[in-house]
Amino acid sequence: MKQQTTKSKIIYAIIILVIILGAVAVYLKGFNFELQYQQNKMMEIYIGKEFNIADVRQITNEVFGEEQVLLQTVEMFKDRVAITAADITEEQKASIVEKMNEKYGLELEADSVTIENIPHTRLRDILKPYVLPLIIATVVTLIYIAIRYYKLGVIKTIFKTGIIAVLAQLFIFSLMAITGFPIGRFTIPIMLFVYVLSMLYATTKLEKDLESKQAQTEETQEV
């Protein structure tokens, strides 16, 4: 029992340490946002036939080097490519057009290709639809927990569950901040994944506590 408590303490200490490091990372460099969520630039090139995205990737790698570049096929005929990067200079555009002309036998003029400014996506706009459903689900869950585990103390169990859920989310965001994992399309699915697992962990822990409490009561009654 004592060994288990020590183990839990170590785990909590690690979690808190990661959260602190995460907070420092956010303070120093902020979150790294996925390219689609940043303000970026996009250019489209009409190839006129189906193409292999890997070939275009090779061209963009030559032009943009290590920079993150997003490639997407446009329209149903898949004969147009959209190239998105944090920034596209006129030289880079000209170079891409030249290489695309060589690769696909096109006769495109760099001037005929426009670079569009794409505004950033606000994280709060992405999170907004989740707020109310998550609040409702959490409140109903906490009511259930308060009823199911009232023998363990209503406030204590609610607090414990809340702490587990919050710590789990902070932990995952801190890991993202430390590792530079981009905030974007995968953030909410990851949050939901962690939420479900943290709830499972919380109820498993509370069930264990309830069992030992019941065993204790039975022992006391026997004595």
Place this chain on the structure above:
Amino acid sequence: MKKLQLVTKILAVVLISAIAFVGVYVQEQNRMENKVKDYQLGMNVEGARVITLTVNEGTEEIIKDPDGNIVTEEEKQEGVDYTTEEVPINEEEALTTDNYKKTKQIIEERLKRLGVNDYIIKQDEPTGKIIIEIPEDSQADHIVSNISQVGKFEIVDSKTKEVLMDNSDIKLSNVLYNQTQDGTTVYLNIEFNDAGTEKLKNISTEYATKEETNTTTNETQAEEATNETTDETTEETSEENTEEEQKEVALQIDGTQMVTTSFDDVMENGSIQLSMGQATTDRDKLNDEIKNASTVSTVLDTGNLPVEYQVYGNEYIESDITTSMLIKLAMAGGLVLLLGFIVLTIKYKKLGFLASISFIGMAALYVLLIRYTNVIITLEGIVAIALIAILNYIFNYKLLAEIKKAEQDEFENSVKESFKKFFIKIIPICILSIVFCFVSWTPISSFGMAMFWGIALMILYNAIITKNFLKS
């Protein structure tokens, strides 16, 4: 006998797995077609219709009469000197960040009201440019053509063009139906606020339909005058009098005249109903009319755009998450599960192997269930599927541990105990799934539905099939 039963069960799992993971292919003309329903993919997995709206910086030509009044081409009269002017569509003062933001809010509200359950809207505040991403479906084109409507509602005097009522007088609008023997008529119902109700009352009094008898009398008099050819001037005067007496209002949205009418009764209830077409029994026509009426209602309810926008771009852009990436992801998941099955088999021998076989059967049924219950697969849905696999694995692991711990004759009890212990623990997850099922936002409902069907299947499948497998 027991062995034969077991072989049959395993074969059943193989069959259902083949259907779910490979498909049922039938030759259709010159190609093989999978008869198993395909997955419905969400916007963040499949791709989106990307609509770019830019501030309309164009100009329009206006015609002015000698008094400076704006007239239309149709109203021009011969012998009058008209001047034409080029004016900007959006006035300089209207092009402010606040107006751009307000426009974005109105467009977002319109998207919600039009039932778009998954969208991304972003704005470049300095230029006002708005980029909207919506799912590529049958509604996409309708949304593109209506989303940037200014939504300027006006009731004007049909002759003088004096604006009698506008958007500020509207309280709400909705769609009504009336069924008669001829079919169903769709109406756009516009309800006005207190000020609007008062204005409508005054207008309906001022623009009341004149008694038919009076009009007829005038007309008869005019006809008589013509027939008798007494005095041509008398006839003209008589006609003019008739026109002067019958004043009409025109109801227009974005400058397009919807209806010109006078009022039979004084409108005291503060609402008007506009017929959107004739009574019809044609379902498609009716749906179109309902769709159009709903769109007009949405545009009116959300208010008019302070800045006029134009559709600059409208194209379908595929997601960078390709099908091959999804297949690789599924294969990676399968590999992890395979490792899990090896662990189960090593730890629980025959029971572990049978539980693994049963697990594969459940996974196969689950993917079929997802397809036939029309769950839209988004990234959130994929996470839900992964969670169901994890939960089912944990359950199987605990179940085997409980069975191993129990005596031979306590099989039933140990299974019951495992069910009770496990499903009590996942009640919060069930709550989350059910709440999410009722949300219309596609990524949320995708997660909720995938979790809901997964948990339901997990309970039923393990209670019936897995238990049966382990018994043998």
